Amino acid sequence: MQKMEDLPTITGTEIPRVERLRLHDTVVEHLRKLIIEGVLAPGVKLNERELCETLGISRTPLREAFKVLAAEGLIDIAPNRGASVARMTEKEIWETFELMSALEGFSGELAAERMTAVELAEIKALHYAMLACRAQHDLPGYYARNQEIHDRINEAARNGALRQTYISINRRLMALRFRSNFRTDKWDRAIDEHEQTIAALEAKDGKRLSEILRKHLLAKRDAVLQIHAEPVGDVRND
Numbered sequence: 001m002q003k004m005e006d007l008p009t010i011t012g013t014e015i016p017r018v019e020r021l022r023l024h025d026t027v028v029e030h031l032r033k034l035i036i037e038g039v040l041a042p043g044v045k046l047n048e049r050e051l052c053e054t055l056g057i058s059r060t061p062l063r064e065a066f067k068v069l070a071a072e073g074l075i076d077i078a079p080n081r082g083a084s085v086a087r088m089t090e091k092e093i094w095e096t097f098e099l100m101s102a103l104e105g106f107s108g109e110l111a112a113e114r115m116t117a118v119e120l121a122e123i124k125a126l127h128y129a130m131l132a133c134r135a136q137h138d139l140p141g142y143y144a145r146n147q148e149i150h151d152r153i154n155e156a157a158r159n160g161a162l163r164q165t166y167i168s169i170n171r172r173l174m175a176l177r178f179r180s181n182f183r184t185d186k187w188d189r190a191i192d193e194h195e196q197t198i199a200a201l202e203a204k205d206g207k208r209l210s211e212i213l214r215k216h217l218l219a220k221r222d223a224v225l226q227i228h229a230e231p232v233g234d235v236r237n238d
Contacts (some may be wrong), residue, residue, distance in 0.1 A: 097221030112206035
């Protein structure tokens with residue numbers, strides 16, 4: 001099992017400390033980002049002392065953040081063993097992506113009918129920004145804009161119950177979705193699918209958009225399952 005001391009990126013100079021005035025709002029966000037981007041890899045035991053020193057916080061807000069992330073399914077907390085980053089089984093990955101593909105598809109079907117011209121323009125702007133990140137090999141920047149596009153489509157569906165379910169399920173998959181773009185061919189195929197998404201939105205073709213988004217998520221699932229057994233450090237762009 002990978003240990004915290006084996007992760008060279010966990011240092012006080014490479015991870016920004018949490019601003020104390022914003023402590024309540026940002027501890028969870030900081031840890032979630034570290035998990036999503038693989039700095040804290042699946043299965044890693046979370047060393048409270050080291051994380052407190054790195055982030056410049058006390059143990060109380062850290063443990064409160066652990067509880068939030070555990071409720072989201074991002075970490076596991078075991079009695080007398082502490083917290084560790086959650087690692088989904090192959091079966092869990094398969095089933096969760098299958099569910100997420102349905103949620104994405106339904107979001108697209110509703111959004112195609114209900115999205116405003118302003119919302120569409122904002123999504124197109126995010127798409128172009130995402131392409132710029134791809135050209136610069138900026139995976140975190142690309143991923144952030146990619147996720148925001150999907151999130152905006154879900155919001156445009158204007159269905160509160162769907163929104164809550166979408167957020168809950170998506171949080172469990174965010175780290176895996178990030179890793180699915182480590183290989184260049186998967187990255188480029190995802191861009192092509194996003195361009196198809198924009199075209200379907202412009203045409204207000206809900207059925208077409210639903211189909212694109214479902215296939216997009218299932219392709220993500222297949223990419224994730226392909227690299228699931230590989231250590232984070234062994235993944236290459238090839």
